[in-house]
Amino acid sequence: MGRVQGRVAIVTGGARGMGACHARVLAGEGARVVLTDVDGAGAEVAAGIGKGAVFVRHDVRSADDWARVVATAEETFGAVDILVNNAGTAVHEPIERMSEERFRGEWEVNTLGVFLGMKAVAGAMARGGRGSIVNICSISSLVGEAGAVGYTASKFAAYGMTRVAAKEFGPKGIRVNSVHPGPIDTAMLHDAPGSEEAVLMMKRMSPLGRIGAPEEVSAVVLFLASDEARFVTGAGYVVDGGLLA
Template identity: 50%
Template sequence: MTTYETGGRVAGRTVIVTGAARGIGAACARRLVAEGARVVVADLLVEEGKQVVAELGDAALFVELDVTSESAWQDAVRQAEEIFGPVTGLVNNAGVVHVDPIEELSESDYRKVIDVNQVGVFLGMKAVIGSMKRAGTGSIVNISSIGGIIAFPRILGYVASKWAVRGMTKAAAQEFGPHGVRVNSVHPGVVSSEMTADSDRSHGMVDHQPLGREADADEIAALVLFLLSDESSFSTGSEFVADGGYTTA
C-alpha cells in the first residue's frame, strides 16, 4: 500500500466506490481520501469494508451494497447525501468473473456475471445522476477491462459484460454531458489482486507485453483519480487503457 500526502485534487467531493473492500476499489478509496474526497466504501464484504473505513477515518463511510439491487443503490446514495452531501463522483468497480468453456457455461453463471458487471453499472449510473444534476457537476468512472477491447476464451460472460460497459459509458456520456457530468471507462490489464492471485493464466499474460509485469492497484487508482478530478475536464465517453502495452500486440 502506498502512502500519499493530501493534495486536494478532489477536495470536497463525495464519491461512491463499489467493490471498495479490497483490490482496485480499496486503492481508489485510499487515494481519493488522500486527495480530499469523502468516500462511500460500498461492498458486500462487510468486515473488510469496515476495516478500510476504520483506516480512512471520518472522510469515509461503509455501506453494504448489492450492486444488482436498485433499492440498495438508492439507499446508498441517500446515505451518502445525508452524511457527505451531493454525490459528484462514482467509481463502478465491483466485478466478478466465471471461467468455463461456452458449452459448459450455465445460464445462471452467465447471468450472474452480467448482473454484477453490466446491470450493476447501469443501476449505479441511474442512481447517482439525479444527485449530480442537482450539484451541476459530476464524474463517473466505469471500470471495464482489456476484455472490453479484445476477447479471451473461457470467460464469455466477463468479456460480454466488459464490452457492454464500454458502450454504456459512451451512451451515458452523450446523455449526461449537457448536465456537466462526464463518464469514462478504465480498461486495466492484469492487476495484482485477489482476483488474479491464483491465476496462472493471468500471470502468464504479462510475459510478452512491453511492460513485463502486473500492475499494482495503486496505478489504476491514480488513473481513476485523474478522471474524477478537473484535470480531465474535457474527457468524456472515452476509454483509458492501463495494460502495460498488452493490447499493442
C-alpha cells in the same frame, strides 16, 4: 489542496483489491468517500481511511441498495460528485460449459450493476451541477478472452453504456469514462484457474514485462475523477502495461 478536495465519491467493491485502493487514493486527495460492498470487510477499509469515509453494505444488483447508498452520501456528506463503478466478478468457463445461470449472474454484477449505479447517481450529480462517473471495464471490453465469455460480454456492455451515458449526461455537467485494466495484482487475478501460467504468459507478452499494481489503476481513476479531466468524457483509458499494443 488535494486533487479532489471536498468532492464526495462513491466507490463500489471497496472491501478489497482495486476498489479499496481507489477509495484510499481519492480520500488521500481530499475526497470524502462512501465505500460499498457486499463484503462487510469494507467497514475496516473505511475505518482505516478515517472520518472522511463511511461503509455501506451494498449489492450493486439492487436498485433499492443503490437508493440507500446515494441517500447516505447526500445525508452524510451533502452531495454525490464521483462514482467509481468498480465492483465486479469473474467466472472462468468456456462457452460450452458455461451455465445460463452463471452467465446471468456475472451479467447482473458487471453490467446491470453499472447501469443501476449510473441511473442512481444522475439526479444527485445533476443537482450539484457536476459529476464524474468512472466505469471500471477491462481489456476484456476490447478483445475476446477465451474461457471468459460472460466476463467479456458483460465488460463490453459496460464499455458501451459508458459511451451512451457520456452523451446523455454531458448536458447535465456529468462526465462518464471507462478504465480498462490489464492484469492487476489482486485476488481476482490470482484466484482464476491456471492463473500462475497465465500471469507468466502475460508478463512475457507485456512490453513492460510485469503485471500492474492497484495504485497504477487508481492514478487514472483519480485523474478522471478530478477537474484535470474536465474536457474528457466518453473516453476509455487502457491501463495494461502495453499488453494490447
